[in-house]
Amino acid sequence: MYDYGDNMAGFEKIDQASLKERFVREIQRKIFAGELLPGEQLPPERELAVQLGVSRSLINVGILDLESRGFVKVEPRCGTFVTDYRKDPTPQTLSALMSYDSTMLDSSLFKSLVDTRRLVERECIRLSIALGDVSAYESMQEALERMRATQDPDDLVVAVFDFHYRLTKASGNLIYPMFFKGFERALHRLMGASLARQTNHEEYFQIHEELLRALQAFDTAAADEAITHIINLATAVLGDSFTQA
Numbered sequence: 001m002y003d004y005g006d007n008m009a010g011f012e013k014i015d016q017a018s019l020k021e022r023f024v025r026e027i028q029r030k031i032f033a034g035e036l037l038p039g040e041q042l043p044p045e046r047e048l049a050v051q052l053g054v055s056r057s058l059i060n061v062g063i064l065d066l067e068s069r070g071f072v073k074v075e076p077r078c079g080t081f082v083t084d085y086r087k088d089p090t091p092q093t094l095s096a097l098m099s100y101d102s103t104m105l106d107s108s109l110f111k112s113l114v115d116t117r118r119l120v121e122r123e124c125i126r127l128s129i130a131l132g133d134v135s136a137y138e139s140m141q142e143a144l145e146r147m148r149a150t151q152d153p154d155d156l157v158v159a160v161f162d163f164h165y166r167l168t169k170a171s172g173n174l175i176y177p178m179f180f181k182g183f184e185r186a187l188h189r190l191m192g193a194s195l196a197r198q199t200n201h202e203e204y205f206q207i208h209e210e211l212l213r214a215l216q217a218f219d220t221a222a223a224d225e226a227i228t229h230i231i232n233l234a235t236a237v238l239g240d241s242f243t244q245a
Contacts, residue, residue, distance in 0.1 A: 103193045
């Protein structure tokens, strides 16, 4: 008999939990992108299982998970329907949004994310200037230097995110950095898409320099204007191709 020996070391067991999570993420993606709307009925579990090539029991567990996250509602003898997560969110709904890493978003959700980021960063500017500690901005200077030095698009996204993350830390508030960091995957994807479509990175870098100088001068109005300019510039280039009506 043939001895497979170490050849089997290259194979790993297929994780059923991973398959379930992939199904859950796909349904979440369609909901966040506006491809599945509130009130729409999902295909029967048996049909979904056939389409996706997985067991019906896996689909059943995935749907129960989606229900706990506030994305669907199972109505006995009627079927599974998409719910409006915006009206009745759960803590798991926010967690799912934080881990979402696609640029395809429903237009209202995209606008809400931008508005939330603007609100958080403007407040962090106010709080950090009120603290009056110029040393709090030293790490932002380091991130800015990395932004200018790198030629790698992925490294640029990391440096940009880090610059803004360090702004939240400079606020002295303990929750804002946690909240901002929680959206790292989503922000990385959106920042990457935005930077890829900007034709003038020098302008983008200069606005960040203006923001940092305003912070170091404790000029709240100038810093507020700069962060507003940064966010407006970053989101404007995304355009309709990254949102669904």
